[in-house]
Amino acid sequence: MTEEKIPIAHLSQFAEENPLAITVEGLDLVAVLHDDTVSLFEGRCPHQGTLLSEGSLDNNELICRGHSWRFNCLSGASPGRPGLALKKLPVEIEAGRVLVDRQDILTWKRQEQQPERSTLVPRPRRSIDDLPGPKGLPLLGNFLQLDMTQFHQNLEQWAARYGPIYLFKIGRRPLVVVADPELVGRVLRQRPHTYSRMGTMEPVFSELGVNGVFSAEGLDWRRQRRLVMQALDARHLRQFYPTMRQITGRLQKRWQRAAAVGAAIDVQKELRRYTVDVTTNLAFGYDMNTLEQEGDVIQQHLEKIFPVLSKRVNALFPHWRYFKLPADRALDSALVEVRQRVDQFIAHSHQALARHPERIDQPTNLLESLLVARDEAGALFTEDEIYANAVTMLLAGEDTTANSIAWLMHFLVRLPDVQRKAQAEVDAVLGPAELLSDYGDADKLTYLEAMTHETMRLKPVAPLNGHQTLVDVDLDGLHIPAGTIIVPLTRPAALQPDTFPEPETFKPERWLGDGHGADVPHPQAFMPFGSGPRLCPGRSLALLEIKTAMAMVCRNFDLLPVEEAGQVEERFAFTMMPANLFIRLSPRQTETH
Secondary structure: OOOOEEEEEEHHHOEOOEOEEEEEOOEEEEEEEEOOEEEEEEOEOOOOOOEHHHOEEEOOEEEOOOOOOEEEOOOOEOOOOOOOEOOEEOEEEEOOEEEEEHHHHHHHHHHHOOOOOOOOOOOOOEEHHHOOOOOOEOOOEOHHHOOHHHHHHHHHHHHHHHOOEEEEEEOOEEEEEEOOHHHHHHHHHOOOOOEEEOOOHHHHHHHOOOOOOOOOOHHHHHHHHHHHHHHOOHHHHHHHHHHHHHHHHHHHHHHHHHHHOOOEEEHHHHHHHHHHHHHHHHHHOOOOOHHHOOOOOOHHHHOOHHHHHHHHHOOOOOHHHOOOOHHHHHHHHHHHHHHHHHHHHHHHHHHHHHHOHHHHOOOOOHHHHHHHHHHOOOOOOOHHHHHHHHHHHHHHHHHHHHHHHHHHHHHHHHOHHHHHHHHHHHHHHHOOOOOOOOHHHHHHOHHHHHHHHHHHHHOOOOOEOOEEEOOOEEEOOEEEOOOOEEEEEOOHHHHOOOOOOOOOOOOHHHHOOOOOOOOOOOHHHOOOOOOHHHOOOOHHHHHHHHHHHHHHHHHHEEEEEOHHHOOOEEEEEOEEEEEOOEEEEEEOOOOOO
8 A cells, every 4th residue: 555645734833832733534633843843642641631732832841731741742751651652653744744644544543443441340241221220200210309409419429329330310311320430531531522512411502602612512612622722821821910910909808808897708709700800801801890899790690500501401301492480581681691791892802903903813812812713714603602602711710710719718717727737838938928929939839739639629610520422332341322421420539538548538738749649549530620632621720710819818818617607518500519608707917917
């Protein structure tokens, strides 16, 4: 057979500071340019399958954005991990074109399509009907046994009773729940070719006009993901950090006023103001400044979306298409308000591009990137997609990060010794300053980072994921037909003593080895931002927000309980959030103040 060289890129597409995403024959690859040499590697990190094209380059190393694993740009070897190296394909350069042999690609594709090896004990082939699970009713299944505000706990309790793989039904629709960490990791790594989001998700999101990168599939997802990742890369976050610091200063002043009068604060609602202000500034270049406002703000409308989304995705019957309940009408009103606000952001970005035409080549935020992509000749970005991704950024940026910071503050209230250790570290890093001053200083807050990991282990904002098989799947000897819903649970494995000793104890010290829990027997036992190619795009932003906000809190306040508020509870509304979480702040008196 004669060799057939196919072009996969042009040298003009490379930037010295960024890797280049390549997709050939459905394979995810990554190309890097270093010292005038192009290297082509497998596109997914061997650790948890994160797309390496979303990483960064540092001197002669490619760094995975998921957990900062490093690989040599020429050999693909990983320093400090003997025997581990990225698979590499030979390339040729001809008239600026980067060429690869088609037969090499096809051979690699056949290897990639081989079933993934498992360390689990092989089991006889069985069907999903053989699985254990709670008994249900005819036509209704287990629907009446579910409390949608405690959905995650319902499924976790059944996992404890029926084992790491079981079956339940909503109506006649079977759902396979997977709580085994290795199998959960496999499901997440094999997206988007073997598994997609559950089939009810995309139509529900589309009905509400919010079908952005989170719920999109296939080519739509790849196209939208690229622009979202560019807006959230390290370069943009570094440039944005002075603005984040300014917004954090507003939160500090707001909470100083509350502390002066001894007022209890509703932590989650307060933090939603902070995270929305950060998101709108970073993603849209628009300063909402809800922290210095009272009354009607966009958060009051956004908070109505997730609960209804959660119910509709798992509904027994789509009643809202035929008659609407009060919650559905409230959602419709909220969406009208959100649309008006997002239209303001879009108009503001149009004006900014008109005033600064140089931004057409170098957009400064996500919304500008989306508008430029829409206006490019032949671009397929639509107005609806621009709106959907704007709302997706608002929802994801507002809710999940606010929840994580709120849970972290909850643990600090309960554990005064941990609070004092965090304060001591922050005092040492900040010195006389009241806020974290520099983007790079966030890396010095190792104990605060460990607290963040421990919070996410015990209180993950995404304790479950809904997926659907695109093809027939064999999962540990279990035959799962195409179209079956799979629900991976991420928390049970993190609460097992063989994975985390003393699993119920809040123990930040367990993360102070390498900062990422690589000593955990199952890396999939800790996946607060998911895993695989669809690792949360906002991971780096969320961690930076958490460190910046918590450094301000620990430097300036003591956190005190509000006994009369009652018990803090978990509540599920598409994400898992704290309910009834109130904290009282007291100004700290330190020598450097």
